[in-house]
Amino acid sequence: MSALDWASSWRIARRDLLGRFRGLRLLFLCLFLGVATLAAIGSLTSAITQELSQRGQGLLGGDVEIAMTQREAGEGDKAAFRRLGRLSETIRLRAMARGERPDSAAVLTELKGVDSAYPLYGTLALQGGVYRAPLAPDRILIGPALADRLSVKPGDRLVYGTATFTIADVIADEPDRLGEGFTLGPVAIVSLDGLRRTGLIQPGSLYDSKYRLRLSPGADAQAVREDLEKRYASAGWEYKDRDRAAPGASRFIVRMGQFLSLIGLAALVIAGIGVSNGVASYLALKRPGIATFKVLGATSTDIARIYLLQIGCVALLGIACGLIVGALLPPAIVALAGDVLPVSPGFQLHPLPLVTSAAYGLLIAFLFTLPPLARARTQPAALLFRGVVDARHGIDRRSLIAMTAAGALLVALALGTARDPLFSAAVLGATAAVLLLLLGIGWGVRQLALRAPRPRRPLLRLALANLHRPGAQTAALIVALGLALTLFVTLAGIQTSLDSEIRNVVPKTAPAQFVLDIPSGEGDRFQTIVRSQAPDAQFNIVPALRGTIVAYGNQRVTDLKELPDGAWFLRGERGITYSTTLPEGSELVEGQWWAPDYAGPPLVSFDAEAARTLGIGVGDTLTVSLLGREITARIASLRKINWETMGFNYIMVFSPGTVSAAPHSLAATITMDPRQDNQVTRALLAAFPGVSVIAVGEVIEQVGAIMTQMSSAIVAAASVAILAGIAVLVGAIAASRQARSYDSVILKTLGATRWQILGGQALEYGLLAMMLALVALALGSGAAWFVIVQIFDFTWSPDWLVVLATLGGGALLTLGIGLAGSIPLLSVRPATALRQL
16 A cells, blocks of 8 residues: 555655756657657658648549550540540640740750640649630740740740740649659640640650549549559550559658658667666666665655656656657758658648657657666665665566556557558567667677686776676667667668769760650661761660550559569550660670561560569560550560660660551660750751750759759658667666766775776777677668668668768767766765765
């Protein structure tokens, strides 16, 4: 029966807490970091997901979309679409915009032709007013980026192909912009009649036709899409509905969500260790008071209530502050991320992630607070007074059951709220394995230090004794140092691999220009025109077609419940070509190339990595829908593609014959001095008004900027785990403060100087850091590899010199933190300290 009720326990707890809050600062910091990280991640993910869901119709431009390449739907198909709902038709292609003067600069743009029904959802906002359909055939709306690059304004004139347009206004917001996917230039909008005036749509031209449907209220968009997919299974069309308006953005969110979940779960577990160290440090400071309470008759329940109330108050304060910061962080993250995020959601509170984060914080606080609190509650007063030199770490059965229940609830919460439970389970399992490994290393180091021969040098002997003496926090220090060093290596591996990925965007052998939509049969004339402006130019000219893989082997793609991992090439249409010889940038790894005069059934050379993904090889069949016609070809060879060349790297290269008879155009790369770009572009547009010229430098700059922003966002997120790891280290040092204070006083009494005591501790931390360096290198490299390769599908190419330098710097930093925590102990006067022991 408790001698104190809750009110009396609270009065004692409050009075004691007001006097010595300092000891619980680490508890506050760890819970604040963990909860703020989880709340920010959950709120940001919910905000983006909700934004994509709410704007699904606007982003897509309809409830259902049917898309095709290099062709338009027939009148019969359009009539069938109209029976399902209101229809809007758009055609989109890359095209060069230029002024009327012959010497005007030319800019690659995304030219979109729209009908009078566009947009079905949302509003096409203009800087000068409201858009009113239909758009006149000689009028054009341009994006602000195009206006800036060509220094044009409403009323000026632009030339596309063989047509001249007057700029009617500048676009302020294009409602279906995100649903259109990645673009290589600013947008411009004309009517469908205006688009046909340009002469850019020719047999073989690369353009996308999209048919969007606005269904009647209550109609099931997913059911309509699935019915269309079955009805037109062999057409090779692409389908979307409002619930998956931007699949590329959704895939990005899934990958980033996995990474952020990894960071959040890691920060959660690391914060828990910091909580345990912080509470242990606080209760170590309170050990004399707890023992005195027990001597005066306080029961174990009284002790538990008093200190549980204290710890609970600080924990609730840390959780509350973490929730506030986590709720306010998403708008700042959106602003800093820039173009990395697919949408920019406004500020809004999302209760579910906040409640979930609070639950995580409470469970973590309870789970990791219970062991040190249980020891303080159950140990006799005499043992508490001897705690500095006779520390015992047993936990009573009741506390062990409570910890098990809290741990099970924590795992259930993590898996129940995860987007990918298997991924979260793997992360939790890997984290638990790392912690068990570090604890095992800590136990092993202590046993080795206990049995090792005593060195002759006093400082080294002192450092070795510190690892196994009574009250030594070797296991806690091993966990803290191991986590901190592992996190430093992980961050360095991620950062240097991302930097390498950005550098590899610009290969040394990259061409200066890509040229698309060259008329078939005009390859020789094209080369003559380019060489008239750049005599030393080098070319790679290939036929360019678009097709969709609809079957491989005996497997229809439409029958798959989900695509195999890494089978990105099964999503929609892909570039294909044909050739009599092995293309540049490819290496034949299996099978044989067909003869130059081959005229038999269709053959195809397939990318070796793609073949492994699908589980097919030489001799199997591949079926491609080309302009609505299915062509089945036998795989004659497998190739390794050198993607870094930035040339025409097609995963499918067909034998001439059936494929070459289809309408198509030519595409070319030009390798030349980049200073000749403008004059070559003007000459090509004068001869071929319909070609699109892509300056590789501009594309590289655009992709590099996005990659740099992404790198910064990833490193910023990972840095939270670094802060948590440092907090754990501080906690481990604080937990051993009383024992080290005792040692310091005894050594001073025996004549040791401050520098000798500090040197002994420096040697102790140095020995631990050296023993953990290889472990941290292996664990950190593995974690960084997983993030780079498995989550983001980048190339694992860290700079090992930087990684090793970061490991060394991290070791010095942790050593500095350890010694900084020891400096206040050196100023303790022996006489004063001995009177307090």
